[in-house]
Amino acid sequence: MCGIVGYVGSKQAAPIILEGLSKLEYRGYDSAGIAVRNGEALAEVVKSTGKLKNLSEKTDGGHALQGTCGIGHTRWATHGDPTQTNAHPHVSGNCTGSASGPVESTVVGVHNGIIENYQELKEKLLKNGYEFYSQTDTEVVIKLVDYYYKKYKVGPIDAMAKTMVRVRGSYALELMFRDYPDTIWVARKDSPMIIGVGEGETYAASDVPAILKYTNKVYYIGNLQMGKLTPGEAVFYDLNGDEVEIEQTEIAFSAESADMGGFEHFMMKEINEQPQAVQDTLDYMVKDGRIRLDEIGITDELIKTVSQIYVVACGSAWHVGTASQYVIEDMAKVPVRVELASEFRYRKPLLKPNDLVIIISQSGETADSLAALREAKEKGVRTLAIVNVEGSSIAREADFVFYTKAGIEIAVATTKGYTAQLIAMYLIAIQFAMVRGLIDEEKYSYYLRELKKIPAGIRRILEEKERIQWFASKYSSMKDSFFIGRGLDYAICQEGSLKMKEISYVHSEAYAGGELKHGTISLIEDGILVVGVLTQDELFEKTVSNMVECKSRGAFLMGLTTFGHYEIEETADFVLYVPKIDQHFAASLAIIPLQLLGYYVSCAKGLDVDKPRNLAKSVTVE
16 A cells, blocks of 8 residues: 655656556555655655556646655555645645645655554654644654754764654655755665666565566665665665665566556456466476475475465455465365454464464565564464565465465556465365375376366367457346355365455445345345356256345346356346366466456446556565
8 A cells, every 4th residue: 555666767767657656556546746856956856646647747747846856655544634735745844735846854765554653653743843734644753763863963863763663654754854865765664665776777665566677686674774865876784774684586577467458447457367377386396296284384294284274365356365274274184264354363273283374465565464474483383474575574474485476466456466366275285185196196186187187178268258348237236136156166266255345345245145034135126237157067956046035035147167067047137157177276266257247347337447446465564
């Protein structure tokens, strides 16, 4: 949530910063701002509410702002309303904070995160003569840096270090000091930040897409570390002010992968990229017909000792956990608990030494998931991260890392990230089953052959997308929808329902079919869409019975099943079919029509598919 970009080099900074911010719009925001230094001149600050285009128009695409050193921000309101005054950048001087133009201020900065003790710090600063123009916690932290900088007459690194010791919460900070006109200073705790270096140019950003056009050589600044950024150089420090070495990483993604590539929306592009994401993830972990978990540290000896698996995640990743619970317990006979990361710590889980905690996060920066990981590590439990972003916080801190190979995912609603995570969990289930002696070589090979069918199966489903589009346009005015299924189909319903609600704003719920009569069926009335998912043969008839109960109360029925189950057409009003595959892996195919359904309903309603209201791609604050 929120996006930050910084640039220092020889080029005009503002257009680069605005372009970088445009690549971070998927993170979610409600206002934007930029500050640029032109040598010894005062910092020029411009802010606006609403879309980034408003800021761009104010600054003529950034060309109206002279200077080769600058910072920019897209804000998601936390402390204070989404107003121009509360927008970043914030300054240490006692001004209105809303007017555009040169600012007489020692420190100018932007911030991603939440300062939990900002009220306490604000009271301290008020007693020392500081005034406040905004409602934000960010203004407090900028003025606290200013306070230490002036009181102790120390340099920026020492002032920032003193601030970091006093601040509780999360932050990625970019600062410019009046006394250092060609330098950006950065600090980080828990919120994501990367530093990119090119020839005579240095960049800072919340995420890779913002700077990938300019450089693929980045540093992942560590927790409680600071940095001094000058043209073409980045120097990093710890809280003691001592220099620290950070290994440079080369990003494998191309700049083109962050563009729409001719598709109308990133989401549709990413739906179509799922066959490749599946194939690349399989190729990464399956070599010469064997699943090579040992190459990431998950040895056969470790697998044999695991007594219980905890899958901890948020949102769609949590739905991956729900699906994998069915698969792992059935295949490998290992107890699995699926936990919401936001509740994991507060439930005070009874973790044991032989447990394995699997953290699933596309970005590797999800705040609640990162906190859950740290909770598990504090208790001495082994941790495995399934993430898509190399060098992310969760990847760096976990004991073992399984990288999904989905590539950059821009749309807020995950598609290929979810699908790649499913593949990772299938591979874990198969390997656990094999090592623990629950399947033989023949079954092992069979399961791998079935997984290899998934890319072609997805492509076949995508060939039928026009039919889904027709249905979505017909029912785009619906107010409510319900997704029902049993067993693994229920897990599929959870993700399908989320896709409907998050991008089309249709109220949608997923229910285990057998739970309908325990209250929910009272909501069924004429015209409500009920989607029945039926990929599990042994549960097919039971789910059909639940669908009939809904139809008798006026619901319109959509059925989603595998080819061959044509008898569903006697019950459902509209039916979609997916290729048959081993039922353990059905989620990887059945989710594709549901992704398309949510997408096309959103398009039919004229909504912003890639950036749905109130949502952000990466939830980096609690």
